Amino acid sequence: MVQRTDLSPGRAEIRDLSPDMGLDVLASWFASSPDGIAVIDADRIVRAANQTFAREMHHPLPEIVGRPADQVIVAWPERMADIFRRVRETGQPVSGGAYPFVFRDQPQRGTTCWESTVSPILAPDGSFRGWLFVQREVTEREQAEAERNRLLAQLERRAAEAEAVFRALPDIFFRLAADGTILDYRAGTATDLYLPPEQFLNRRMQEVLPPPLGDRFVRALQQTLSERAVVTLEYPLHVAGRDQVYEARFAPLGKDEAIALIRNITERKQAEAERERLLKAERHARELAEAALRSRDEFLAIAAHELKTPITSLRGYAELIIRRMEQGRISDPLEVRRALETIDRQADRLAGLVNQLLDISQLDQGTLRLNRQMADVVDIVRRVVATVQAGTTRHTLTLHAPASLSAYVDPARLEQVLYNLVDNAIRYSPQGGPVEIDVSLPDQNTVRIAVRDHGAGIPPEQRPQLFTRFFKAGVRRPAGGLGLGLYLGQRIVALHGGTITAEFPEDGGSRFVVTLPRALAQASGGESAP
Structure with missing residues (x-):
């Protein structure tokens, strides 16, 4: 229903407001408009309004018509009075824009938002007759706009964060099509790129990477697209003149694309x-x-x-x-x-x-010194054999040697080494038997002394420890000794610049061979022997 009120003396019909429009058309628009519409005369009295306007103002329509506009319009701030003044002065419509409002009788609605437009009503002669006030609630629109702006701001922040993270990470970024075509190629720092982007873009990986590596990239790309999962690939690559190691992580992007992040992990691998x-x-x-x-x-x-x-x-x-x-x-x-x-x-x-x-x-401290002199090695060996033979009746010691053989040695230390070897031959032949001692001259510069027994021998699993400290061969140790003889012997022979080795003949027993230089020689094993 439309309350019709005359705006001029003698007339009370709404058709007087718009003589160019038919009354039925104007009345239908006025009544059915979703906007609140009010006609206000030059004295700011509401002369006509539709039901939407009455509903928005929370007053029955009869209580609105004939009342001053500033008592009817629920949001009549100073700005509204200014708008009415500007419309009257300029003769042009003025939009009030969106403004918030809280209904006192409906606080549960919270803050609402309204938008209004005020247009002048002019007589045919151009004189001012009043105002056409159009108002609509735009709360939902403003809320949607605010949410849109919030989401856009959030998206911009996220994009800025992603860009900052991307620039901070030491990764190279590839965006790839399903067939391996490189759609995007960049890095946080341009100097991290293998080659300028123009040498990669719109080309397939198989074309720009070495053949075996290109094939591996294609398989990883196909796997990540088919499984919709992250696929990791490590590979070596010769870059900047040296071999380096890289890690590639492939992840699906949409249906037909994927991204690959490449990181140099050479330092991590090292x-x-x-x-x-x-x-x-x-x-x-x-x-x-x-x-x-x-x-x-x-x-x-x-x-x-x-x-x-x-x-x-x-x-x-x-x-x-x-x-x-x-x-x-x-x-x-x-x-x-x-x-x-x-x-x-x-x-x-x-x-x-x-x-x-x-x-x-002394050996551990490096203070053991040899008293080397020219001595008859055969004579030294002969004394050792005689001494050991005097202590056993179950063994027969046989010496095979030339009449004499001189060498530059420490007689006392060499006698110590040989006595230990011959004594060991006796100890590890508890059932008795022969022990052969051979002195020979393999060449004019070398003396060779071999001690051979026919005892139990040394188990194969114990042979690597033969010349270590405290070693005693066999499961059951013979009585006596600290297990230092062979260790000391090897060190003393090394001080002479010679060697001592162990041999294990197929018919049993053991043979220990001492090889010494006849002249003054540099000690082996990093030791000095003045």
């Missing part, structure tokens, strides 16, 4: 390799330390036993003689002699053990 090397070195050092601790514990147990045996014997015979002397029971000089000889032997044995420990200490 760090991983260095870490693995250090871990292996640490494990090796730990194993060596553990082995050293085991050797120390074993040595202490052996040394305690070996040192205790002669000391016990010395003390026992000494106490025996003292008691008998106190009791006046010593009448047989031979008995005293035998006891003193036993004491003497055990003292020699104890001295030998202590000397071995001193030798080890």
